[in-house]
Each structure stands twice: as C-alpha cells, then as structure tokens.
Amino acid sequence: MQGYQGYGDVVARQGGAPQVEPGGYACLIAAVEDGSAEPNPYIGLTLNPIDPKTNKYMVTDREELSDPERSWRHTYRFFIGEYGGGGIDWGRMKALTDAVEQTTQNKGFSYDGTKDGAEQTLVGKFVGCVFKRVGYVRKSGKHAGEYTEAIQLGGVTTADKARSGDYPPKWAEPRGVRTEEEKAAAAPRAPQVTPPPVAPPAPDLAEEDIPF
Numbered sequence: 001m002q003g004y005q006g007y008g009d010v011v012a013r014q015g016g017a018p019q020v021e022p023g024g025y026a027c028l029i030a031a032v033e034d035g036s037a038e039p040n041p042y043i044g045l046t047l048n049p050i051d052p053k054t055n056k057y058m059v060t061d062r063e064e065l066s067d068p069e070r071s072w073r074h075t076y077r078f079f080i081g082e083y084g085g086g087g088i089d090w091g092r093m094k095a096l097t098d099a100v101e102q103t104t105q106n107k108g109f110s111y112d113g114t115k116d117g118a119e120q121t122l123v124g125k126f127v128g129c130v131f132k133r134v135g136y137v138r139k140s141g142k143h144a145g146e147y148t149e150a151i152q153l154g155g156v157t158t159a160d161k162a163r164s165g166d167y168p169p170k171w172a173e174p175r176g177v178r179t180e181e182e183k184a185a186a187a188p189r190a191p192q193v194t195p196p197p198v199a200p201p202a203p204d205l206a207e208e209d210i211p212f
Contacts, residue, residue: 001036001043004090007113020058020131020151022172024162025049027129028057029100030065032119033075041088042077043096043119045153047129052163076129076153099156100125128162130155135177147186149177 026049033044048059064070078096082089090113097111105126112118132154138146155171178186 001034001088001117001119003113003115003118004088005114007090007094020049022132022151022174024128024130024157024165024167024172025052026105026159026163027127029122029125029127030062030074031071032122034117034119035077036080036088039085040079041081042079043093044075044077045122045127045129046071046075048074049129076131076151078153078156096127096156097122099158100127103127103158103160105159126159128157128159128167129153130157130162130167130171132172133174133177135175147178147183 027045027047028050029045030048031046033046035042035044046065048057048062048065050056051058059065059074065074078092080088080090080092080096093113097113100106100122101109101111103126109121109125111121130153131151133149134152135147135149138144138148154173155167157167161167
C-alpha cells in the first residue's frame with residue numbers, strides 16, 4: 001500500500017485449515033495482502049494461530065500458508081476503510097501496527113508507515129487476534145440467498161492480551177448468527193407432491209367369466 005507521511009502522528013483506532021473458534025489467539029502473520037485500493041479497503045492477514053491448549057501452530061502445513069490457491073482458507077481481512085467510505089482510516093491501520101509493535105515476541109520491531117509497501121514488514125511477526133462468528137445470507141453466486149456462517153477477525157491486540165482474554169468482549173460476540181430454531185424455520189421445504197390416484201382393485205372373476 002502507499003506510504004503515508006504523517007503515519008508517525010496517527011492515533012490508533014479499532015473498528016475478520018482447522019477453523020478457529022471465537023476468542024483470542026496469538027497468531028503468526030505468514031503473509032500480507034494489500035487490499036487498500038479496494039472500495040472497502042483492507043489488509044489481508046494470512047494467519048497461523050497458536051492453539052492455546054497445546055501451544056502449537058494450528059496450521060501444520062506451512063506450504064499451504066504460502067500457496068495462493070490454498071492460503072485463502074487462513075486469510076482474514078482487517079478493514080481499514082473510513083466509516084461511510086472515502087479512503088483509508090489511518091487510525092485503524094495504526095491499531096494493527098501498534099498491536100504488532102507492542103507484542104513482546106516482536107521486540108525491536110518498528111513499523112515505518114511512511115514507506116510504500118511497508119505492510120509487508122509485518123510478515124513473520126506475531127499479533128493477537130480476536131475472532132468472532134458471523135452469519136449472513138449470500139448475495140451472489142450459485143448459492144445466492146443461502147444462509148451461511150463464517151469466522152471473521154473482530155479485533156487485534158498484543159499476543160499476550162489476546163491469549164489472556166484482555167480485550168473488549170464485543171470483539172468476540174457473534175453477529176447475525178441464527179439459532180437452531182431460526183435455521184429450521186428458514187430452511188427450504190420440499191414441495192408437496194400429490195400422490196397419483198390408486199386404481200381400484202381388479203374384480204375377482206370366476207373362471208366362467210373369462211370370454212375365451
């Protein structure tokens with residue numbers, strides 16, 4: 001993304017393999033996608049979360065994280081657009097880079113947001129990510145109109161705070177998720193088929209009734 005000469009003075013501001021469950025995780029940033037020129041600007045973070053139970057990476061196939069054909073499974077969008085459109089909200093970008101800078105495991109890292117392509121220096125760093133479950137109805141494609149659920153990035157913080165749960169609860173709160181009753185009520189129902197009429201039983205004819 002294009003550098004911003006006033007980046008040093010920006011005030012940070014927050015506003016999306018085995019699928020992670022909602023909650024906070026320490027994550028390794030394996031790759032960064034520049035979506036800053038999109039209508040709704042974002043930074044795509046390809047993440048390898050650390051399982052808090054085993055303290056091991058959840059994505060064991062490291063090559064999958066660098067393969068564009070498969071890495072999308074582990075890529076989450078951190079939206080950096082201004083509210084209502086109008087370009088980049090540098091405060092949201094600063095929230096992301098501050099979280100990386102302040103993560104203990106990245107000791108000595110300093111993000112220079114004045115340089116073009118600086119977002120690529122986030123690769124190989126750790127960050128705290130809070131995930132939430134969202135439900136929505138697809139708007140396009142062959143599954144348009146169908147309800148689905150996904151995990152999105154709800155906020156970023158330091159790795160230690162994410163692991164300890166020290167973040168705003170709303171970051172992990174579900175959004176638009178239907179209850180089981182709502183899913184059942186909205187599920188398409190099979191059309192009612194009228195069974196064909198049943199023919200009356202053939203008469204029980206005596207042998208003398210056979211006309212041959």
